[in-house]
Amino acid sequence: MPFIDTHCHLDAPNYADLAAVCRQSEQAGVTVTVAAGAGLDSNQRILGLQQQQPAHVWAALGLHPERPEASWDEVEAVLAQLRSHRGRVVALGEVGLPHYALLDGSMTAEQARRHEALLHALVKGAVALSLPVVLHAPHAAADKALAIARRYEPSGVVFHWHKGSPETTAAICEAGYFVSVTPEVCYRERDRELVRATPLRNLLLESDGPWPYGGEFAGQSTTPAVVARLAVEVARLKGVSLEEVRELTWENAQRLFGCGGSGSDPVAGRIGAG
Numbered sequence: 001m002p003f004i005d006t007h008c009h010l011d012a013p014n015y016a017d018l019a020a021v022c023r024q025s026e027q028a029g030v031t032v033t034v035a036a037g038a039g040l041d042s043n044q045r046i047l048g049l050q051q052q053q054p055a056h057v058w059a060a061l062g063l064h065p066e067r068p069e070a071s072w073d074e075v076e077a078v079l080a081q082l083r084s085h086r087g088r089v090v091a092l093g094e095v096g097l098p099h100y101a102l103l104d105g106s107m108t109a110e111q112a113r114r115h116e117a118l119l120h121a122l123v124k125g126a127v128a129l130s131l132p133v134v135l136h137a138p139h140a141a142a143d144k145a146l147a148i149a150r151r152y153e154p155s156g157v158v159f160h161w162h163k164g165s166p167e168t169t170a171a172i173c174e175a176g177y178f179v180s181v182t183p184e185v186c187y188r189e190r191d192r193e194l195v196r197a198t199p200l201r202n203l204l205l206e207s208d209g210p211w212p213y214g215g216e217f218a219g220q221s222t223t224p225a226v227v228a229r230l231a232v233e234v235a236r237l238k239g240v241s242l243e244e245v246r247e248l249t250w251e252n253a254q255r256l257f258g259c260g261g262s263g264s265d266p267v268a269g270r271i272g273a274g
């Protein structure tokens with residue numbers, strides 16, 4: 001059973017040598033990486049990466065919610081991209097609600113309200129295409145995003161980079177959705193507590209590369225390989241074997257992205273399933 005990095009911005013310049021990144025990750029045991037799209041151009045790049053490394057790269061196409069300039073035209077265009085490439089795509093993502101852009105003042109309250117309206121349309125679009133949704137909704141944004149997910153009930157939902165309250169985390173898990181944690185689990189008590197509180201059947205692991213981490217990762221560039229180290233820490237926190245973490249997080253990812261039983265090739269699995 002391999003490890004899967006369920007969220008990485010593989011189209012970032014840091015990963016210019018994709019073959020080398022995949023090789024290095026596979027040497028660490030991470031054989032699949034879900035590449036998250038941030039907008040039209042990013043999505044296009046990710047489709048190209050999926051074509052280059054179809055066994056390693058699972059493509060998700062999205063519209064990043066921390067970008068103030070996102071528009072209705074862009075939503076339409078992203079949904080059109082998803083429709084055209086449906087057979088090669090495993091999720092809508094990342095999409096969601098802003099948090100950091102509001103905190104640092106780079107987004108107005110009005111732009112944030114527009115993002116909320118855009119998210120309704122995007123999630124509806126995912127439902128029409130039977131695609132799961134990768135959500136970015138940190139801290140207080142998680143409650144609102146959960147309400148939107150519950151309203152449209154996509155086939156699956158993961159709260160990536162999850163930082164919600166224990167109550168929100170419990171509600172996410174009760175709804176049958178997933179929470180995805182980052183290498184911060186290795187050095188931040190808040191994130192360690194989140195892992196303790198989340199049932200393993202609701203947990204996924206991500207690098208969110210190229211985001212740089214602190215603690216033991218300070219000064220290192222982030223690649224999907226870090227998920228193998230993250231899994232060791234999750235096993236320790238949950239008091240289970242590394243094997244169990246590997247197995248359950250793999251099964252969770254298969255359940256979420258709808259590629260159960262298809263090995264590491266979601267597209268072949270879909271074709272096989274008709």
Ligand SMILES: [Zn+2]
Pocket residue numbers: 007009036094208
């Ligand atoms: Zn991201």
